[in-house]
Amino acid sequence: MRSYWRRALSHTVVVLCGAAVLLALVPLALILFYVLKQGLSAISWTFFTHTPAQFGDPEGGMANGIVGSLIVTGLGAIFAIPVGILAGVYASEYRGTRFAAAVRFAADTLNGVPSIVIGVFAYGVVVLPLGHFSAFAGGFALGVMMLPLVMRTTEELLLLVPPTLREGALALGATRARAVFTVVLPAAFPGIVTGILLAIARVAGETAPLLFTSLNNAYFSTDPRQPISTLTVQVYTFATSPYPEWHRQAWAGALVLVALVLSCSLLARIATARLEKYRL
Protein backbone atom coordinates (compact mmCIF):
# COMPACT_ATOMS: atom_id res chain seq x y z
CA MET A 1 0.00 0.00 0.00
CA ARG A 2 2.84 2.38 0.83
CA SER A 3 4.48 1.78 -2.52
CA TYR A 4 1.17 2.74 -4.13
CA TRP A 5 1.30 6.16 -2.51
CA ARG A 6 4.94 6.59 -3.36
CA ARG A 7 4.26 5.83 -6.99
CA ALA A 8 1.26 8.15 -7.03
CA LEU A 9 3.34 10.95 -5.55
CA SER A 10 6.03 10.34 -8.15
CA HIS A 11 3.50 10.54 -10.99
CA THR A 12 2.02 13.71 -9.51
CA VAL A 13 5.42 15.39 -9.47
CA VAL A 14 6.08 14.39 -13.07
CA VAL A 15 2.75 15.90 -14.09
CA LEU A 16 3.41 19.07 -12.08
CA CYS A 17 6.80 19.56 -13.71
CA GLY A 18 5.22 19.18 -17.14
CA ALA A 19 2.57 21.68 -16.10
CA ALA A 20 5.31 24.14 -15.08
CA VAL A 21 6.74 23.98 -18.60
CA LEU A 22 3.32 24.63 -20.12
CA LEU A 23 2.70 27.44 -17.64
CA ALA A 24 5.87 29.18 -18.83
CA LEU A 25 5.08 28.62 -22.50
CA VAL A 26 1.61 30.20 -22.23
CA PRO A 27 2.89 33.76 -21.62
CA LEU A 28 5.52 33.28 -24.33
CA ALA A 29 2.85 32.30 -26.84
CA LEU A 30 0.56 35.12 -25.67
CA ILE A 31 3.27 37.77 -25.95
CA LEU A 32 4.39 36.65 -29.39
CA PHE A 33 0.75 36.39 -30.51
CA TYR A 34 -0.15 39.92 -29.40
CA VAL A 35 3.04 41.45 -30.76
CA LEU A 36 2.40 39.79 -34.13
CA LYS A 37 -1.32 40.56 -34.24
CA GLN A 38 -1.19 44.17 -33.06
CA GLY A 39 2.13 44.86 -34.74
CA LEU A 40 1.16 43.53 -38.17
CA SER A 41 -2.09 45.48 -38.15
CA ALA A 42 -0.25 48.72 -37.36
CA ILE A 43 2.89 48.40 -39.41
CA SER A 44 3.18 49.94 -42.85
CA TRP A 45 5.82 51.24 -45.20
CA THR A 46 5.61 54.72 -43.72
CA PHE A 47 6.62 53.26 -40.38
CA PHE A 48 10.10 52.72 -41.82
CA THR A 49 10.36 55.96 -43.78
CA HIS A 50 8.77 58.63 -41.57
CA THR A 51 9.62 60.23 -38.27
CA PRO A 52 7.00 60.28 -35.48
CA ALA A 53 4.06 62.44 -36.47
CA GLN A 54 2.07 64.83 -34.35
CA PHE A 55 -0.95 63.34 -32.63
CA GLY A 56 -3.74 62.78 -35.16
CA ASP A 57 -1.52 62.53 -38.19
CA PRO A 58 -1.62 58.90 -39.36
CA GLU A 59 1.52 59.27 -41.48
CA GLY A 60 3.99 58.79 -38.61
CA GLY A 61 6.73 56.21 -38.31
CA MET A 62 9.86 55.42 -36.37
CA ALA A 63 12.55 55.74 -39.04
CA ASN A 64 14.65 57.91 -36.75
CA GLY A 65 14.23 55.42 -33.89
CA ILE A 66 15.34 52.46 -36.00
CA VAL A 67 18.42 54.30 -37.27
CA GLY A 68 19.07 55.68 -33.80
CA SER A 69 18.96 52.23 -32.21
CA LEU A 70 21.45 50.98 -34.79
CA ILE A 71 23.76 53.94 -34.13
CA VAL A 72 23.62 53.69 -30.35
CA THR A 73 24.10 49.91 -30.37
CA GLY A 74 26.91 50.31 -32.89
CA LEU A 75 28.67 52.89 -30.69
CA GLY A 76 28.38 50.47 -27.78
CA ALA A 77 29.83 47.64 -29.86
CA ILE A 78 32.77 49.76 -31.01
CA PHE A 79 33.65 50.35 -27.37
CA ALA A 80 32.87 46.91 -25.98
CA ILE A 81 34.21 44.51 -28.63
CA PRO A 82 37.94 45.37 -28.57
CA VAL A 83 38.05 45.89 -24.82
CA GLY A 84 36.02 42.75 -24.15
CA ILE A 85 38.07 40.54 -26.47
CA LEU A 86 41.44 41.70 -25.14
CA ALA A 87 40.30 41.43 -21.53
CA GLY A 88 39.06 37.92 -22.35
CA VAL A 89 42.46 37.08 -23.85
CA TYR A 90 44.11 38.24 -20.64
CA ALA A 91 41.75 36.27 -18.42
CA SER A 92 42.31 33.05 -20.35
CA GLU A 93 46.07 33.48 -20.95
CA TYR A 94 46.86 34.35 -17.35
CA ARG A 95 44.28 32.11 -15.79
CA GLY A 96 45.13 31.37 -12.21
CA THR A 97 46.72 34.76 -11.54
CA ARG A 98 45.03 36.91 -8.96
CA PHE A 99 44.37 39.77 -11.34
CA ALA A 100 42.68 37.46 -13.86
CA ALA A 101 40.37 36.32 -11.07
CA ALA A 102 39.67 39.99 -10.26
CA VAL A 103 38.84 40.70 -13.92
CA ARG A 104 36.52 37.72 -14.01
CA PHE A 105 34.85 38.81 -10.79
CA ALA A 106 34.43 42.33 -12.18
CA ALA A 107 32.81 40.92 -15.32
CA ASP A 108 30.38 38.77 -13.36
CA THR A 109 29.56 41.70 -11.10
CA LEU A 110 29.00 44.01 -14.04
CA ASN A 111 26.72 41.42 -15.59
CA GLY A 112 24.48 41.55 -12.55
CA VAL A 113 24.29 45.35 -12.26
CA PRO A 114 20.76 46.55 -13.13
CA SER A 115 20.66 48.35 -16.46
CA ILE A 116 19.12 51.45 -14.89
CA VAL A 117 22.13 51.78 -12.59
CA ILE A 118 24.43 51.60 -15.61
CA GLY A 119 22.36 54.43 -17.05
CA VAL A 120 22.98 56.52 -13.93
CA PHE A 121 26.69 55.72 -14.20
CA ALA A 122 26.79 56.79 -17.87
CA TYR A 123 24.96 59.97 -16.90
CA GLY A 124 27.62 60.77 -14.30
CA VAL A 125 30.57 59.89 -16.56
CA VAL A 126 29.47 61.20 -19.96
CA VAL A 127 26.38 63.42 -19.72
CA LEU A 128 27.45 65.56 -16.76
CA PRO A 129 30.98 66.41 -18.06
CA LEU A 130 29.70 67.10 -21.59
CA GLY A 131 26.78 69.07 -20.22
CA HIS A 132 24.10 67.55 -22.45
CA PHE A 133 22.41 64.29 -23.43
CA SER A 134 23.94 62.55 -26.44
CA ALA A 135 23.84 59.38 -28.53
CA PHE A 136 27.41 58.87 -27.42
CA ALA A 137 26.35 58.60 -23.76
CA GLY A 138 23.72 56.01 -24.68
CA GLY A 139 26.30 54.05 -26.65
CA PHE A 140 28.66 54.14 -23.69
CA ALA A 141 25.95 52.74 -21.41
CA LEU A 142 25.16 49.90 -23.84
CA GLY A 143 28.88 49.24 -24.28
CA VAL A 144 29.31 48.82 -20.53
CA MET A 145 26.47 46.30 -20.60
CA MET A 146 28.06 44.37 -23.49
CA LEU A 147 31.53 44.35 -21.97
CA PRO A 148 31.15 41.41 -19.55
CA LEU A 149 29.26 39.34 -22.14
CA VAL A 150 31.99 39.73 -24.78
CA MET A 151 34.77 39.20 -22.26
CA ARG A 152 33.31 36.01 -20.80
CA THR A 153 32.53 34.39 -24.20
CA THR A 154 36.04 35.20 -25.45
CA GLU A 155 37.60 33.71 -22.35
CA GLU A 156 35.52 30.55 -22.46
CA LEU A 157 36.03 29.98 -26.17
CA LEU A 158 39.79 30.51 -25.97
CA LEU A 159 39.95 27.79 -23.35
CA LEU A 160 38.23 25.42 -25.78
CA VAL A 161 40.97 25.79 -28.40
CA PRO A 162 43.14 22.63 -28.30
CA PRO A 163 46.50 23.36 -26.61
CA THR A 164 48.32 21.54 -29.42
CA LEU A 165 47.57 24.47 -31.76
CA ARG A 166 49.28 26.95 -29.45
CA GLU A 167 52.16 24.56 -28.78
CA GLY A 168 52.69 24.17 -32.51
CA ALA A 169 52.95 27.92 -32.94
CA LEU A 170 55.29 28.26 -29.97
CA ALA A 171 57.45 25.40 -31.28
CA LEU A 172 57.86 27.30 -34.54
CA GLY A 173 59.35 30.15 -32.56
CA ALA A 174 56.36 32.44 -32.26
CA THR A 175 56.16 34.70 -29.25
CA ARG A 176 53.21 34.28 -26.92
CA ALA A 177 51.49 37.35 -28.37
CA ARG A 178 51.97 36.10 -31.91
CA ALA A 179 50.72 32.62 -31.06
CA VAL A 180 47.62 34.07 -29.48
CA PHE A 181 46.78 36.62 -32.16
CA THR A 182 47.60 34.57 -35.25
CA VAL A 183 46.69 31.04 -34.16
CA VAL A 184 44.58 30.72 -31.00
CA LEU A 185 42.29 33.71 -31.43
CA PRO A 186 41.47 32.98 -35.11
CA ALA A 187 40.63 29.38 -34.17
CA ALA A 188 38.08 30.63 -31.64
CA PHE A 189 36.91 33.53 -33.78
CA PRO A 190 33.65 32.11 -35.20
CA GLY A 191 32.46 31.29 -31.72
CA ILE A 192 33.40 34.74 -30.47
CA VAL A 193 31.40 36.32 -33.30
CA THR A 194 28.40 34.28 -32.16
CA GLY A 195 28.87 35.53 -28.62
CA ILE A 196 29.10 39.12 -29.84
CA LEU A 197 25.90 38.73 -31.85
CA LEU A 198 24.11 37.45 -28.76
CA ALA A 199 25.46 40.36 -26.73
CA ILE A 200 24.26 42.84 -29.37
CA ALA A 201 20.84 41.19 -29.43
CA ARG A 202 20.62 41.56 -25.69
CA VAL A 203 21.57 45.21 -25.38
CA ALA A 204 19.72 46.35 -28.52
CA GLY A 205 16.45 45.81 -26.66
CA GLU A 206 17.51 47.86 -23.64
CA THR A 207 15.51 50.94 -22.71
CA ALA A 208 16.35 51.84 -19.13
CA PRO A 209 19.99 52.93 -19.65
CA LEU A 210 18.97 55.14 -22.60
CA LEU A 211 16.21 57.14 -20.88
CA PHE A 212 18.58 59.78 -19.55
CA THR A 213 21.68 59.28 -21.68
CA SER A 214 20.64 59.38 -25.34
CA LEU A 215 17.20 60.69 -24.28
CA ASN A 216 14.92 60.99 -27.31
CA ASN A 217 14.63 63.13 -30.39
CA ALA A 218 11.52 63.90 -32.40
CA TYR A 219 13.61 64.52 -35.51
CA PHE A 220 15.90 62.48 -37.68
CA SER A 221 19.44 62.73 -36.32
CA THR A 222 22.63 60.78 -36.87
CA ASP A 223 24.90 63.09 -34.89
CA PRO A 224 26.45 61.17 -31.99
CA ARG A 225 26.87 64.41 -30.03
CA GLN A 226 23.14 65.12 -30.01
CA PRO A 227 20.26 63.40 -28.26
CA ILE A 228 18.94 60.65 -30.48
CA SER A 229 15.71 58.72 -30.79
CA THR A 230 15.87 54.96 -30.25
CA LEU A 231 13.26 52.36 -31.05
CA THR A 232 12.97 51.24 -27.44
CA VAL A 233 12.59 54.69 -25.88
CA GLN A 234 10.14 55.62 -28.62
CA VAL A 235 8.03 52.54 -27.90
CA TYR A 236 8.07 53.47 -24.21
CA THR A 237 7.00 57.06 -24.89
CA PHE A 238 4.18 55.96 -27.16
CA ALA A 239 3.02 53.08 -24.96
CA THR A 240 2.62 55.33 -21.92
CA SER A 241 0.86 58.08 -23.90
CA PRO A 242 -2.93 58.38 -23.81
CA TYR A 243 -3.45 58.22 -27.61
CA PRO A 244 -4.71 55.02 -29.31
CA GLU A 245 -2.93 55.95 -32.54
CA TRP A 246 0.39 56.09 -30.68
CA HIS A 247 -0.38 52.77 -28.99
CA ARG A 248 -0.69 51.22 -32.44
CA GLN A 249 2.68 52.69 -33.36
CA ALA A 250 4.14 51.28 -30.15
CA TRP A 251 2.97 47.78 -31.11
CA ALA A 252 4.52 48.19 -34.56
CA GLY A 253 7.76 49.28 -32.89
CA ALA A 254 7.64 46.27 -30.59
CA LEU A 255 7.21 43.99 -33.60
CA VAL A 256 10.26 45.46 -35.32
CA LEU A 257 12.22 45.21 -32.08
CA VAL A 258 11.28 41.57 -31.45
CA ALA A 259 12.03 40.69 -35.08
CA LEU A 260 15.44 42.37 -34.80
CA VAL A 261 16.39 40.76 -31.51
CA LEU A 262 15.11 37.31 -32.38
CA SER A 263 16.73 37.23 -35.81
CA CYS A 264 20.01 38.24 -34.20
CA SER A 265 19.85 35.40 -31.65
CA LEU A 266 18.57 32.96 -34.26
CA LEU A 267 21.51 33.87 -36.51
CA ALA A 268 23.87 33.25 -33.61
CA ARG A 269 22.20 29.93 -32.87
CA ILE A 270 22.47 28.73 -36.46
CA ALA A 271 26.11 29.75 -36.50
CA THR A 272 26.74 27.75 -33.32
CA ALA A 273 25.00 24.70 -34.76
CA ARG A 274 27.17 24.96 -37.89
CA LEU A 275 30.29 25.21 -35.79
CA GLU A 276 29.38 22.19 -33.77
CA LYS A 277 28.94 20.23 -36.97
CA TYR A 278 32.41 21.27 -38.15
CA ARG A 279 33.97 20.23 -34.88
CA LEU A 280 32.63 16.69 -35.08
Place this chain on the structure above:
Amino acid sequence: MPFRLGTGFFGAILVAVVVGIALVLYTDATEAIHKFGFQFWQTEVWDPISGEFGARPFIWGTLYSALLALLIAGPIALGIAIFISELCPAWAQRPLVFLTELLAAIPSIVYGLWGIFVLVPFVRQIEAATPPSIKALPLFSGPPLGLGMLSAAILLAIMVVPFSSSVAREVLRAVPQAQREGAYALGATRWEAIRMALFYARTGIVGSLMLGFGRALGETMAVTMVIGNTPQVSVSLYAPQYTMAAVIANEFAEAADTLHLHALVEIGLVLFVITLAVNVISRAFIWSLGAQRRRPVRRATPAVAREAA
Protein backbone atom coordinates in the same frame (compact mmCIF):
# COMPACT_ATOMS: atom_id res chain seq x y z
CA MET B 1 55.79 41.13 -20.97
CA PRO B 2 54.29 43.85 -23.21
CA PHE B 3 51.64 41.26 -24.14
CA ARG B 4 50.74 40.69 -20.53
CA LEU B 5 50.64 44.39 -19.71
CA GLY B 6 48.78 45.23 -22.89
CA THR B 7 45.97 42.74 -22.46
CA GLY B 8 46.03 43.29 -18.70
CA PHE B 9 45.27 46.95 -19.34
CA PHE B 10 41.99 46.00 -20.98
CA GLY B 11 41.22 43.65 -18.14
CA ALA B 12 41.86 46.58 -15.81
CA ILE B 13 39.22 48.60 -17.68
CA LEU B 14 36.57 46.12 -16.52
CA VAL B 15 37.74 46.38 -12.93
CA ALA B 16 37.86 50.17 -13.28
CA VAL B 17 34.29 50.29 -14.58
CA VAL B 18 32.97 48.39 -11.57
CA VAL B 19 34.94 50.52 -9.10
CA GLY B 20 33.93 53.57 -11.15
CA ILE B 21 30.23 52.77 -10.84
CA ALA B 22 30.51 52.69 -7.05
CA LEU B 23 32.57 55.92 -6.95
CA VAL B 24 30.43 57.88 -9.40
CA LEU B 25 27.21 56.84 -7.69
CA TYR B 26 28.64 57.83 -4.33
CA THR B 27 30.00 61.23 -5.36
CA ASP B 28 26.81 62.10 -7.24
CA ALA B 29 24.72 61.24 -4.20
CA THR B 30 26.73 63.05 -1.49
CA GLU B 31 24.36 65.95 -1.11
CA ALA B 32 21.41 63.67 -0.37
CA ILE B 33 23.49 61.39 1.84
CA HIS B 34 24.73 64.31 3.96
CA LYS B 35 21.43 66.09 4.15
CA PHE B 36 19.18 63.16 5.06
CA GLY B 37 21.52 60.50 6.41
CA PHE B 38 19.82 57.28 7.34
CA GLN B 39 16.50 59.04 7.69
CA PHE B 40 16.27 58.90 3.91
CA TRP B 41 15.22 55.26 4.20
CA GLN B 42 12.83 55.73 7.10
CA THR B 43 10.47 58.43 5.88
CA GLU B 44 7.71 57.92 3.38
CA VAL B 45 7.04 61.35 1.89
CA TRP B 46 8.49 61.86 -1.59
CA ASP B 47 7.85 65.41 -2.71
CA PRO B 48 10.53 66.84 -5.02
CA ILE B 49 8.79 70.25 -5.19
CA SER B 50 9.06 70.93 -1.46
CA GLY B 51 12.39 69.12 -1.22
CA GLU B 52 11.18 66.23 0.92
CA PHE B 53 12.73 62.90 0.04
CA GLY B 54 11.85 59.69 1.84
CA ALA B 55 12.73 56.51 0.00
CA ARG B 56 11.05 53.87 2.12
CA PRO B 57 8.17 53.18 -0.30
CA PHE B 58 10.65 52.47 -3.09
CA ILE B 59 12.81 50.01 -1.21
CA TRP B 60 9.63 48.34 0.06
CA GLY B 61 8.17 48.11 -3.44
CA THR B 62 11.40 46.71 -4.88
CA LEU B 63 11.82 44.04 -2.23
CA TYR B 64 8.13 43.14 -2.09
CA SER B 65 7.71 42.82 -5.86
CA ALA B 66 10.90 40.78 -6.24
CA LEU B 67 9.90 38.50 -3.38
CA LEU B 68 6.43 37.91 -4.84
CA ALA B 69 7.99 37.24 -8.24
CA LEU B 70 10.33 34.74 -6.62
CA LEU B 71 7.41 33.00 -4.91
CA ILE B 72 5.59 32.63 -8.23
CA ALA B 73 8.60 31.94 -10.43
CA GLY B 74 10.60 29.71 -8.07
CA PRO B 75 8.44 26.57 -8.23
CA ILE B 76 7.82 27.03 -11.96
CA ALA B 77 11.52 27.49 -12.73
CA LEU B 78 12.40 24.44 -10.65
CA GLY B 79 9.69 22.40 -12.36
CA ILE B 80 11.02 23.39 -15.77
CA ALA B 81 14.59 22.58 -14.79
CA ILE B 82 13.57 19.16 -13.45
CA PHE B 83 11.42 18.44 -16.48
CA ILE B 84 14.10 19.33 -19.01
CA SER B 85 17.06 17.73 -17.28
CA GLU B 86 15.43 14.68 -15.71
CA LEU B 87 12.10 13.81 -17.26
CA CYS B 88 11.62 14.75 -20.86
CA PRO B 89 12.80 12.60 -23.80
CA ALA B 90 16.14 13.57 -25.28
CA TRP B 91 14.69 14.87 -28.53
CA ALA B 92 12.52 17.38 -26.70
CA GLN B 93 15.35 18.85 -24.62
CA ARG B 94 16.80 21.22 -27.20
CA PRO B 95 13.50 22.70 -28.39
CA LEU B 96 12.36 23.24 -24.81
CA VAL B 97 15.63 24.92 -23.86
CA PHE B 98 15.29 27.09 -26.94
CA LEU B 99 11.73 28.11 -26.05
CA THR B 100 12.53 29.02 -22.46
CA GLU B 101 15.52 31.01 -23.62
CA LEU B 102 13.28 32.82 -26.09
CA LEU B 103 11.43 34.10 -23.05
CA ALA B 104 14.70 35.65 -21.86
CA ALA B 105 15.45 37.19 -25.26
CA ILE B 106 12.27 39.30 -25.43
CA PRO B 107 13.15 42.90 -24.50
CA SER B 108 11.83 44.24 -21.24
CA ILE B 109 10.01 47.07 -23.01
CA VAL B 110 7.97 44.51 -24.98
CA TYR B 111 7.01 42.82 -21.72
CA GLY B 112 5.93 46.22 -20.45
CA LEU B 113 3.86 46.97 -23.54
CA TRP B 114 2.16 43.58 -23.31
CA GLY B 115 1.71 44.18 -19.59
CA ILE B 116 -0.09 47.49 -20.05
CA PHE B 117 -2.46 46.38 -22.78
CA VAL B 118 -3.05 42.69 -22.08
CA LEU B 119 -2.04 41.72 -18.55
CA VAL B 120 -3.29 44.80 -16.67
CA PRO B 121 -6.86 44.65 -18.08
CA PHE B 122 -6.93 40.94 -17.27
CA VAL B 123 -5.72 41.52 -13.71
CA ARG B 124 -8.27 44.32 -13.36
CA GLN B 125 -11.06 41.88 -14.23
CA ILE B 126 -9.82 39.43 -11.62
CA GLU B 127 -9.62 42.21 -9.04
CA ALA B 128 -13.12 43.42 -9.86
CA ALA B 129 -14.48 39.89 -9.58
CA THR B 130 -12.93 39.29 -6.16
CA PRO B 131 -15.67 38.53 -3.61
CA PRO B 132 -15.94 41.05 -0.73
CA SER B 133 -15.07 38.44 1.88
CA ILE B 134 -11.62 38.07 0.30
CA LYS B 135 -11.28 41.79 -0.29
CA ALA B 136 -11.62 42.29 3.46
CA LEU B 137 -8.16 40.78 3.85
CA PRO B 138 -5.37 43.38 3.86
CA LEU B 139 -3.60 41.38 1.13
CA PHE B 140 -6.41 42.06 -1.35
CA SER B 141 -7.76 45.42 -0.24
CA GLY B 142 -8.18 48.43 -2.47
CA PRO B 143 -10.03 49.36 -5.64
CA PRO B 144 -9.58 47.19 -8.77
CA LEU B 145 -7.09 49.30 -10.72
CA GLY B 146 -5.23 46.60 -12.56
CA LEU B 147 -2.07 48.68 -12.34
CA GLY B 148 -0.37 47.60 -9.15
CA MET B 149 1.72 45.10 -7.27
CA LEU B 150 -0.06 42.00 -8.59
CA SER B 151 0.52 42.86 -12.26
CA ALA B 152 4.14 43.76 -11.54
CA ALA B 153 4.77 40.52 -9.65
CA ILE B 154 3.24 38.37 -12.41
CA LEU B 155 5.19 40.15 -15.13
CA LEU B 156 8.42 39.93 -13.14
CA ALA B 157 7.83 36.24 -12.52
CA ILE B 158 7.46 35.57 -16.26
CA MET B 159 10.70 37.46 -16.91
CA VAL B 160 12.67 35.75 -14.16
CA VAL B 161 11.66 32.14 -14.91
CA PRO B 162 14.12 31.59 -17.80
CA PHE B 163 17.09 32.87 -15.74
CA SER B 164 16.46 30.71 -12.70
CA SER B 165 15.49 27.65 -14.69
CA SER B 166 18.55 27.71 -16.93
CA VAL B 167 20.93 27.96 -13.96
CA ALA B 168 19.01 25.31 -12.03
CA ARG B 169 19.20 23.06 -15.10
CA GLU B 170 22.98 23.44 -15.26
CA VAL B 171 23.21 22.74 -11.57
CA LEU B 172 21.15 19.56 -11.90
CA ARG B 173 23.31 18.47 -14.80
CA ALA B 174 26.33 18.73 -12.54
CA VAL B 175 24.89 16.11 -10.19
CA PRO B 176 26.71 12.81 -10.86
CA GLN B 177 24.56 10.20 -12.55
CA ALA B 178 25.64 7.74 -9.86
CA GLN B 179 23.51 9.62 -7.32
CA ARG B 180 20.33 8.82 -9.24
CA GLU B 181 21.42 5.29 -10.08
CA GLY B 182 22.13 4.68 -6.43
CA ALA B 183 18.65 5.87 -5.50
CA TYR B 184 17.03 3.71 -8.16
CA ALA B 185 19.09 0.71 -7.06
CA LEU B 186 17.63 1.11 -3.58
CA GLY B 187 14.14 0.97 -5.04
CA ALA B 188 13.39 4.67 -5.23
CA THR B 189 10.60 6.00 -7.42
CA ARG B 190 11.36 8.60 -10.03
CA TRP B 191 10.49 11.49 -7.73
CA GLU B 192 12.53 10.03 -4.88
CA ALA B 193 15.56 9.80 -7.16
CA ILE B 194 15.02 13.37 -8.31
CA ARG B 195 14.69 14.47 -4.69
CA MET B 196 18.10 12.94 -4.02
CA ALA B 197 19.55 14.90 -6.93
CA LEU B 198 17.88 18.08 -5.68
CA PHE B 199 19.26 17.50 -2.21
CA TYR B 200 22.75 16.95 -3.61
CA ALA B 201 22.46 20.20 -5.61
CA ARG B 202 20.68 22.19 -2.88
CA THR B 203 23.19 25.04 -2.61
CA GLY B 204 23.20 25.48 -6.37
CA ILE B 205 19.41 25.45 -6.50
CA VAL B 206 19.20 28.14 -3.83
CA GLY B 207 21.81 30.08 -5.81
CA SER B 208 19.79 29.84 -9.02
CA LEU B 209 16.67 31.14 -7.28
CA MET B 210 18.63 34.00 -5.73
CA LEU B 211 20.03 34.89 -9.12
CA GLY B 212 16.47 35.26 -10.35
CA PHE B 213 15.67 37.38 -7.30
CA GLY B 214 18.60 39.66 -8.16
CA ARG B 215 17.27 40.05 -11.71
CA ALA B 216 13.83 40.94 -10.37
CA LEU B 217 15.28 43.59 -8.05
CA GLY B 218 16.89 45.49 -10.89
CA GLU B 219 14.22 45.09 -13.56
CA THR B 220 13.05 48.51 -14.65
CA MET B 221 10.91 49.09 -17.72
CA ALA B 222 8.30 46.37 -17.43
CA VAL B 223 7.72 47.13 -13.74
CA THR B 224 7.59 50.88 -14.29
CA MET B 225 4.86 50.39 -16.85
CA VAL B 226 2.53 48.24 -14.74
CA ILE B 227 3.14 48.91 -11.04
CA GLY B 228 1.16 52.15 -10.92
CA ASN B 229 4.00 54.41 -9.72
CA THR B 230 2.47 55.51 -6.42
CA PRO B 231 4.90 55.81 -3.52
CA GLN B 232 3.20 54.02 -0.64
CA VAL B 233 4.04 51.15 1.68
CA SER B 234 1.23 48.61 1.46
CA VAL B 235 0.96 44.84 1.71
CA SER B 236 -2.02 44.85 -0.63
CA LEU B 237 -1.42 43.12 -3.96
CA TYR B 238 -4.05 45.36 -5.51
CA ALA B 239 -2.41 48.62 -4.43
CA PRO B 240 -0.39 50.66 -6.92
CA GLN B 241 3.15 51.00 -5.62
CA TYR B 242 6.60 52.09 -6.77
CA THR B 243 10.09 50.60 -7.04
CA MET B 244 13.60 52.02 -6.81
CA ALA B 245 14.36 51.36 -10.46
CA ALA B 246 11.01 52.81 -11.54
CA VAL B 247 11.43 56.13 -9.72
CA ILE B 248 14.87 56.60 -11.29
CA ALA B 249 13.46 55.83 -14.74
CA ASN B 250 10.56 58.23 -14.29
CA GLU B 251 12.19 61.23 -12.64
CA PHE B 252 15.88 61.22 -13.51
CA ALA B 253 15.73 63.02 -16.86
CA GLU B 254 13.49 65.71 -15.40
CA ALA B 255 15.15 66.20 -12.02
CA ALA B 256 15.51 69.96 -11.87
CA ASP B 257 17.59 70.61 -8.75
CA THR B 258 20.74 68.95 -7.46
CA LEU B 259 19.11 67.60 -4.32
CA HIS B 260 16.46 65.74 -6.31
CA LEU B 261 19.12 64.33 -8.62
CA HIS B 262 21.32 63.28 -5.72
CA ALA B 263 18.39 61.63 -3.98
CA LEU B 264 17.71 59.59 -7.12
CA VAL B 265 21.38 58.65 -7.46
CA GLU B 266 21.42 57.55 -3.82
CA ILE B 267 18.53 55.22 -4.61
CA GLY B 268 20.61 53.91 -7.52
CA LEU B 269 23.60 53.43 -5.24
CA VAL B 270 21.60 51.37 -2.77
CA LEU B 271 20.06 49.35 -5.59
CA PHE B 272 23.60 48.68 -6.85
CA VAL B 273 24.76 47.53 -3.43
CA ILE B 274 21.73 45.29 -2.87
CA THR B 275 21.94 43.58 -6.27
CA LEU B 276 25.70 43.22 -5.87
CA ALA B 277 25.26 41.46 -2.53
CA VAL B 278 22.51 39.17 -3.86
CA ASN B 279 24.58 38.27 -6.92
CA VAL B 280 27.78 37.58 -5.00
CA ILE B 281 25.98 35.38 -2.49
CA SER B 282 24.08 33.45 -5.15
CA ARG B 283 27.22 32.90 -7.18
CA ALA B 284 29.03 31.71 -4.05
CA PHE B 285 26.24 29.15 -3.61
CA ILE B 286 26.52 27.98 -7.21
CA TRP B 287 30.32 27.80 -7.05
CA SER B 288 30.35 25.88 -3.81
CA LEU B 289 28.53 23.10 -5.62
CA GLY B 290 31.25 23.04 -8.28
CA ALA B 291 33.91 22.92 -5.57
CA GLN B 292 32.09 20.07 -3.87
CA ARG B 293 32.24 18.13 -7.13
CA ARG B 294 35.91 18.77 -7.64
CA ARG B 295 36.78 17.35 -4.25
CA PRO B 296 38.08 13.78 -4.65
CA VAL B 297 35.29 11.30 -4.10
CA ARG B 298 36.01 8.49 -1.73
CA ARG B 299 34.96 5.47 -3.66
CA ALA B 300 33.66 2.45 -1.83
CA THR B 301 35.49 0.06 -4.11
CA PRO B 302 35.26 -3.57 -3.05
CA ALA B 303 38.59 -5.01 -1.93
CA VAL B 304 38.54 -7.60 -4.70
CA ALA B 305 38.27 -4.99 -7.40
CA ARG B 306 41.06 -2.96 -5.83
CA GLU B 307 43.41 -5.94 -5.87
CA ALA B 308 42.52 -6.77 -9.46
CA ALA B 309 43.46 -3.23 -10.44
